[in-house]
Amino acid sequence: MAKQKKTLTTTLIVLLLFVIAVQFIPKAERNDSARGAKAITKQYDVPEKVQSILQKACFDCHSNRTEYPWYSNIQPFAKFMEGHILRGKDELNFDEFGSYAIKKQYNKLRSLENQLENEAMPLRSYTLIHHNARLSNEEISLLTNWSKALRNKMDIKL
Template sequence: MSLVKKVLLPLLAVFILIQFIQPAHNKSTQIMSTDITKIYNVPDNVQIALKNACYDCHSNNTSYPWYSNMQPMAWLMANHIKNGKAELNFSEFGLYTTRRQKSKLKSIASQINDGEMPLSSYMLMHKNANLSKDEKALIINWAMKTKDSLSAK
């Protein structure tokens, strides 16, 4: 057997076997009472931008593309989602302390302003996550106004 066959056949077998090891999907059928949209006034245009650019990794309901069923992409996505939700989870925003909510709102504004979010790797595969200047300004203004309203309380 040639060297190519000795290497490629085991690799192919491993690739096929790993397809059976699927991570759990981040899907919820309901909007929780702790969702940011349930506790704060989120204008429709801001909500649409957040859902397009943020909610897949920062909520309890991810919209999965076709390639999410193939390994190792599914593992990579599951890790991104796990890390994203650990940093900020819009679905559980109401469970955060007021101090943490203010910090997260400030962080949303600064990371969008600095171009750190959404991730460029995410925008590569999700064109609607590429926020326009106006969408960025909408989210930043809303986040800062909401943060300021918490400070006033």
């Protein structure tokens, strides 16, 4: 019994030291610039309702304006979030949208529509914690209709 207690105590101490040690792993917050000249809102007409939906459901991972929650300072959550956010910004960044070629913009919007319609975005892991990021059918419809209308305007430029 005493040996089991000593083993358990040793294991808990090692675990605690590990948890403390991983807190020193640096995290990369990438909030480059706020809305610059290349932001989608500077390039195209984005109605206020659409902007509001994008802000609540997309911008934390797909803009330069990520709002990092308190738990983003705690490892291993920080590393997990960092990976998701960096991949999200690399895939689509609404604050860099104007720097994409027109064909890429068109394809990103089409991808946005498909992911919204298939409920692939926002990620379930995100909406579990950020309940306000869950999109209603009306909001999905509003975003996809806006995106399709914007793509139709882009067809002229292609």
